[in-house]
Amino acid sequence: MQIKKSSTVYDAIIVGSGAGGGMATKILSEAGLKVALIEAGPFFDPKDPVTQTQMKWPWESPRRGASVTRAFGDYDMSYGDWKVDGEPYTQKGDTNFLWWRSRMLGGRTNHWGRISLRFGPTDFKHKDVDGLGDNWPISYEDVKPYYDRLDKMVGVFGSNEKRYNDPDGFFLPAPKPRLHELYYIKGAKKVGVDVIPSRLSILTKKLNNERGVCFYCSQCNRSCNAYADFSSSSVFVIPAVNGTGQVDLYVDSMVRTVTTNDEGKATGVSYINKKDRKEYQLKGKTVVLGASACSTARILLNSKSKQHPNGLGNSTDNVGRYLHDSTGAGRAYFVPALMNRKTDYNEDGVGGMHVYSPWWLDAKKDKLDFPRGYHIEVWGGMGMPSYGFGFDVSSLNKYIGGAIGGYGDKLRKDVKQFFGAVVGMAGRGESIALRDNYCEIDPDVVDQFGIPVLRFNYKWSDNERNQAKHMIDTFDEIGQAMGGIPMGERAGKDKDWGLLNPGQIIHEVGTTRMGNDPKNSVTNKYSQLHDADNVFVVDAGVFTSQADKNCTWTIMALAMRTSDYIIDQLKKQNI
C-alpha cells in the first residue's frame, strides 16, 4: 500500500477538534497561519436539523431515549461513548478504567456539562501545601490573563465571590436557583457548606452577534442549535473554517503517528482516511496534539523512529504516566416536602445546575484524612420524562408509610405526587497523580485501522477512598438538613464508599504532563515537547495535577497560551 502524500506544508497540523484543538484552530487561523485540522469523527454542526436532538420530545425516539445506541441516551450528543466500534482498549490486571471518546467535530464539548471552573493559585502549587504530587511549572498568575480572555471570548455565567482558590472572572449573570436548589442552599448552609451560583459556559446574556442567548431548555448535553452554549464545533471550528479561509478540515481521519526527520523534529502526521481505509501523510512546520489526554499519549507512543525509539516525547518514559481522573461519588434524597408540588410552570432552566458548592474546607486545618478536596454538584427538579421514568416509583411510598405497588388511579397518584421530589448530589474531587497509574500500548492488540491500542493500569489509593467517604457523609448531612431521606443503600468500605471507576468522571488528565525537568515530565511550561520542539500538546495531557475543578476551562486557557507561543516562535523562526 502506497502512502499518499500531500505537497502542502502547513504552518500547523492540529490533531483533534475538541476544546484544545478547537481553540488552537481558532487562534492560529485568525493569526493567518495555514492550518490543517484533523478529526477522527464526522463533521458535526449543532444547528444541522438532520443530526439535531435538541427540543425533541421523548416519543420521537421509539425507545424513548433509552441508552441502547448511546450510553447517555438517544439524545445525548456524543458519537461514541465508553465504547467505539472497532477501536477497543484493554486493561491490565484488575484495572477497570472507563474511557469516553466522542468521534465527531467538536468532540466531547458537544455534550459536556459546561461546568467551567478556573483553577486557583493553590491548584497550581499544591505540593507546596501537602507535599504530594508535583507543582505545575506555571502559576495562576501565568494563566490568569488567558482565563480572562477566555471568559470574554466564550462566555461563562457565574459570580465574583472573592474566594482565594475559586478566582473571580468576567462572568455573565447567573440564572436564579430552581426550587430544589433553594432546598439545597438551605440544607447546605445549615451544616456549614458554602453554596454559590454555578459557573457554566452558557450564554445567559448576549455575548456577541454570532451566537444566540440561552432559551432555557436544559438540554446542553444535546448541543445548542442557537450556539448559546460552548461547543468547540459551533464556537471555534465552524467559524474558523468559514471565516478565515486558513483551515483545511480533514474529518473521518484517524492519526496514526507523528512523522519525524533525522534531527528528530516533527515533519507532519500520518493518518488513515476512514472512508477509503488508506493511509495519507500531511506535512507541517508544527504539530499540535489535542486528541484528548489518552489519545495523544497513544499517538506519541506509536510514533517510534530511530530518533525516538521509545516513542515521540518518551525518552524519559513519562508519556501515558501520571494519568488521573477526578474522583466521583453520588447519592439521592427523597424530599417529602417537595411532594405534590405545583407543576404549572416551566423550570427546565439551563443545562445542569444553577448552584454548586465549591470546596469549603482545608485538609490540614480541618484535620481531614485525605488530601485536596471536591466540589458538590446538585440535581433534581421536574425534568422531562424519558425511558426509565416511573420505574419503581411507587416504592417511594416506603418513606411515607404508603402502600407500595398497585395499579390504576393509585398508581397515577403516585407518579404525580412524587414528580420532582428527589434531589441528588454528586461530588467531584481531586486525586493525586501517581507515576504507576498509566496508559501504555498493548503489544498484542490493534484497532480496525491496524493501530496499536491503549492498555490501562490504574488503582485508586486510600486518599481517594477516604475522600469518597467524606463526600457521602457530607451528602447525608445536607440531605437530612434539607428534610430529605437518603435513597438506596449507602456504599460501605467494601465498595470504596461509592467511589466511581477511574475514567468514569471523564476528566482524565496528566499523560503528557508539563514540568521544568525533562526527567519527570513530557512537555515544558508552554506545552512543548522536551524531545521535539515543534510538537505541542493542547489537551488535558499537560496537566501536572487535576484540581477539585473540571478540566475544560483550563484546557482552553492553556491551549490559547500555547497557540500564542507557537505564533511567537514561528515569527522568531525558533521552530
Next chain:
Amino acid sequence: MKRRDSLKTLLVGTVAGATLGSTIGCKTDGTTTTEATSEVAEIGLYGRTPKEIAHDKKITGQVYLNEHELTTIAVLCDIILPATADAGAATDAEVPAFIDFIVKDIPSHQLPIRGGLMWLDGEANQRFNKEFITCSNTEQIQIIEDIAYPDDDGKKPLMAPGIKFFSRMRNLTLTGYYTTRMGLDDLGYTGNYANVWDGVPAEVLKDHEVDYDPAWLAKCVDQSKRMDIAEWDDAGNLLT
C-alpha cells in the same frame, strides 16, 4: 405559565431572534401530529446517524411478541393505567406498541415478559380454566390483586414470579405512557419549549417557605437586559 402563553411572550419578546431558527419549540399547542412523527422517524430525523437508522430499521423489521402476547399486554396496560376523566388509557397512548418495540431493542426484557405472560395464563387456567384475556374483568382483577403488591412477608410464595413480572409490566407501562404527549399532559410537565427562566413563581416559594436572598438575586440575570451585549469593567463587574 402555560406553553401557549409562553410562546406568545416569546414571539413578541426578544427570544425569537434570528439565531433560534425554525427548529425549536415547535409543538406548543398540546397536540401530537403522529403523521409528522412517523415520517420524521422514517428518515431518521430524531437526530440519528446512518448506523443508528440502520439499527432502528433492523429492530422495527423484527418480530418478537406474537398477537396473543400483545393482546394480553394491552389488557394489562389498561389495568395498570385505565382512562380517567381527564386522561386516556395506556392503549390510547399506544403503550403496547412501545413495549413491542422495546423488548426487541432491549433483549433483556424478552424472557421475563414472555415467561411472565405465560405464567399469567397458567395462573388464569388454574383458577378459572381459561386464558387471562378471556377471563372476566373481576377474575382478572382477582389475579392482579395477588401480584400487584410486594410480598415482603413471604405469605404468597407461589405468586413471586407473577409479582416480579407485574412489576416489570408496570414499569414499562409507566415509561411508555408518560413519554407521550398524553402522559406529559397528565403529569403536568410543562417544559421543553423556548422560554425565559426568571425564578420560581412567588406562590410556589410561599408554599415551600423558601425565598430568594436579595444578595443572591443581585448576582442573577436581569432578563430585560438579556439581549444587551455583555461588557465589563476591568474588575469584572458587568456594565450592561
